[in-house]
Amino acid sequence: MAAISSELNLFSASVWRxxxxxxxxxxxxxxxQTIRPKEGWQxxxxxxxxxxxxxxxxxxxxxxxxxRDAKGRQLRQLLEKVQNMSQSIEVLNLRTQRDFQxxxxxxxxxxxxxxxxRQIESDRKTLVNKNFQELKGKMESLQPLIPVLEQYKxxxxxxxxxxxxxxxxxxxxxxxxxxxxAYDYExxxxxxxxxxxxxxxxxxxxxxxKLMKITGPLTVKTSGTRFGAWMTDPQASPKNNRVWYxxxxxxxxxxKEFKSIADFVAGVESRTYxxxxxxxGTNHVVYNGSLYYNKMQSNIIVRYSFETGRxxxxxxxxxxxxxxxxxxxxGGFSDIDLMADELGLWAVYATNQNAGNIVVSQLNPDTLQxxxxxxxxxSKRNAGESFMIxxxxxxxxxxxxxxxxxxxxxxxxxxxxxxxxxxxxQYFHMSMLDYNARDRALYGWNNGHQVLFNVTLFHxxxxxxxx
Numbered sequence: 033m034a035a036i037s038s039e040l041n042l043f044s045a046s047v048w049r050x051x052x053x054x055x056x057x058x059x060x061x062x063x064x065q066t067i068r069p070k071e072g073w074q075x076x077x078x079x080x081x082x083x084x085x086x087x088x089x090x091x092x093x094x095x096x097x098x099x100r101d102a103k104g105r106q107l108r109q110l111l112e113k114v115q116n117m118s119q120s121i122e123v124l125n126l127r128t129q130r131d132f133q134x135x136x137x138x139x140x141x142x143x144x145x146x147x148x149x150r151q152i153e154s155d156r157k158t159l160v161n162k163n164f165q166e167l168k169g170k171m172e173s174l175q176p177l178i179p180v181l182e183q184y185k186x187x188x189x190x191x192x193x194x195x196x197x198x199x200x201x202x203x204x205x206x207x208x209x210x211x212x213x214a215y216d217y218e219x220x221x222x223x224x225x226x227x228x229x230x231x232x233x234x235x236x237x238x239x240x241x242k243l244m245k246i247t248g249p250l251t252v253k254t255s256g257t258r259f260g261a262w263m264t265d266p267q268a269s270p271k272n273n274r275v276w277y278x279x280x281x282x283x284x285x286x287x288k289e290f291k292s293i294a295d296f297v298a299g300v301e302s303r304t305y306x307x308x309x310x311x312x313g314t315n316h317v318v319y320n321g322s323l324y325y326n327k328m329q330s331n332i333i334v335r336y337s338f339e340t341g342r343x344x345x346x347x348x349x350x351x352x353x354x355x356x357x358x359x360x361x362x363g364g365f366s367d368i369d370l371m372a373d374e375l376g377l378w379a380v381y382a383t384n385q386n387a388g389n390i391v392v393s394q395l396n397p398d399t400l401q402x403x404x405x406x407x408x409x410x411s412k413r414n415a416g417e418s419f420m421i422x423x424x425x426x427x428x429x430x431x432x433x434x435x436x437x438x439x440x441x442x443x444x445x446x447x448x449x450x451x452x453x454x455x456x457x458q459y460f461h462m463s464m465l466d467y468n469a470r471d472r473a474l475y476g477w478n479n480g481h482q483v484l485f486n487v488t489l490f491h492x493x494x495x496x497x498x499x
Contacts, residue, residue, distance in 0.1 A: 110201055240374050240422035241489030243437065246455035249476060249483035253297050259314055259364055259463040260477045266372055266470040267320040276318055278311065281364040282328060285310045308343055309334055314464040314477060315369035319377055319397055326368040329355050333370065333379065333400050347400040351383040358382035358412040362431040362463055373420040374469045380425065382412035390415065392425050392443060408441045408448060417465040419474065431462045455485060
């Protein structure tokens with residue numbers, strides 16, 4: 033197996049060769065190196081940045097072609113500099129041509145002055161006064177010639193300096209080109225295209241990983257009460273970016289829909305749903321076109337289809353506490369937390385049988401039947417929020433300032449570990465924190481602010497010789 037790590041921000045993870053590109057809302061940095069079957073990759077991928085793009089960095093271990101990266105960048109910078117200098121020289125040429133034409137006109141005036149002097153010499157007495165006045169006027173007209181000549185000298189000197197610098201740069205460029213050898217622009221362009229295809233294949237493998245870091249938040253909007261939920265569908269197609277908005281944690285059954293994040297920010301609703309039952313808490317989830325929520329004052333989970341506008345299924349979560357029996361630290365009837373990740377639909381709750389500690393159950397999204405259950409040793413009342421990533425439950429130790437991801441339970445190995453992953457609780461009170469596998473981001477409701485957190489995941493993928 034090859035160890036792979038995903039990072040929200042595009043950064044240089046090593047000195048190896050990287051080329052940046054953008055493919056469908058995801059920015060990547062991918063090594064221009066042919067990967068041999070036995071070589072592992074280090075891959076850093078993440079959720080969205082401030083411009084809505086996701087960022088992935090793939091680093092290859094060898095550096096034979098990668099070592100040319102600095103020279104390639106230097107070559108591009110020098111070429112840009114030469115282009116800028118060429119433009120400057122063109123401007124100077126135009127200016128000197130204009131000055132030269134002006135000087136030509138001055139030359140004709142000087143010749144005229146010579147003839148006037150000859151006339152004065154032949155008849156000093158009668159024409160001295162008249163010609164003197166004419167001579168004075170001519171000399172005044174020639175006065176602007178002095179700064180023009182000075183500017184012409186300066187421009188000529190600059191042109192000479194530019195030409196010398198271009199000669200020096202040309203020598204450097206030729207040396208770099210010779211050192212790069214046969215890798216001309218067309219060949220490098222083809223390699224970039226090949227890397228884009230490999231990136232798509234790589235991203236398909238980067239489905240699961242271990243949480244390493246949380247950054248942000250990005251404040252998307254400020255609206256509603258202190259408590260609520262907002263979400264997108266992780267199972268939706270890339271073109272479907274609908275947003276659902278559920279304000280408050282009780283006594284409400286109105287769900288607002290927006291066609292996109294932009295419409296959500298602008299407050300342009302596309303549709304409103306009036307649910308048949310009020311919800312409890314803020315821990316709802318939209319998954320594959322259906323809304324899953326906890327029915328108020330019960331441990332019943334409701335599956336509501338947005339397509340049909342009807343309840344498809346509802347089922348009691350047996351033995352689960354409800355109505356503030358086992359809530360998160362902030363209360364708000366947050367006993368039952370429904371969530372989704374790369375592996376499916378989950379319910380997080382607590383039971384008397386497990387002494388009020390958190391229980392994790394994977395659900396069938398169609399029937400809501402429990403597929404499997406894991407009992408943890410972490411008290412539900414001591415948890416601020418929780419979310420699932422790749423079958424691992426991550427639990428925060430508070431909903432207030434200073435909160436961090438403190439505990440992680442893996443359903444794959446049925447083991448836990450204590451963690452120390454801080455995140456910035458910017459608005460002091462977190463009442464909703466859910467992971468979206470498609471966006472690879474955490475959606476949060478932070479004291480009336482709808483926010484997004486980026487995550488860093490450490491990935492494990494198989495190389496070609498892994499069995």
